Amino acid sequence: MADDRLSQVFAALADPTRRDMVARLAAKDATVNELAEPYDVTVQAVSKHIKVLEDAGLVSRSRDAQRRPCHLEAEVFDLMTKWIERYRREAEDRFRRLDVLLEQMDEQPVPGTPTEEAAS
Incomplete structure (x- = not known):
């Protein structure tokens, strides 16, 4: 079940507009109209984006008098x-195992090359 939810979350965040909305909601709650302001799309399109975020559990909506602010979960x-x-x-x-292996390789002489003792 967690994998399905994780898939929904990643799918919801795959869209750059929805990622931007999530970033904006991280700063403060906003209504659909407020979320729609910077985009050249209809309020209905923004509502659809919010619905995808809601279905993924990233966003919830509450009621504040006539306002229905979206809240980041x-x-x-x-x-x-x-x-x-x-x-x-x-x-x-x-990477740690690779570092150890590379360190061991540096410590071993390369076959066929003269050692310091043989050179003196």
Whole structure:
């Protein structure tokens, strides 16, 4: 189930407009009309983007009198962070092993080359 949700989150964030909306919502809540202002698209198109973000769990809407502000659900980023962190640690482990191997290779003389003792 977490993989399905993670897929939805990454799919939602694949669109640059939605990523920009998420970045703006990270600063402060906004209505659909406020989110639509910088884009050359209809409010309906922005509403569709918000719906995709909502379905992925990245955004929720509340009611404040006549306003319906969108709110970023930042805890969803924890799911992404855990997934990314796991692969980051694996990559670091591989690089550490490579560093050890390269260090060992530097310490071993290359066959066929004179050593310092033979040269003196």
